Amino acid sequence: MNSSEGMPKAKRSNSNPAQVCSFCGEKAAHEVLRSRSFGCGGKLIVIEDIPTMECSNCRETYYTGGTLKTLDSLLSNPARITKK
């Protein structure tokens, strides 16, 4: 796996309690880290390790408000996430 050097590491406990899913309302959503590609001005940007809510009941995945804000700022300033 990647050694996330230079990346700020959020302290995360191992326990990952289920949260209420925004789609089906069941307490079955867990936060997981997923990679995702975004189209951005004709370019494709891949952002790794996005905290994503994944529901084990309805299989929906979605982002919370804070994550959306972070993605927004990353996509509006792609230089920050370009890896070379």
Ligand SMILES: [Zn+2]
């Ligand atoms: Zn659900």
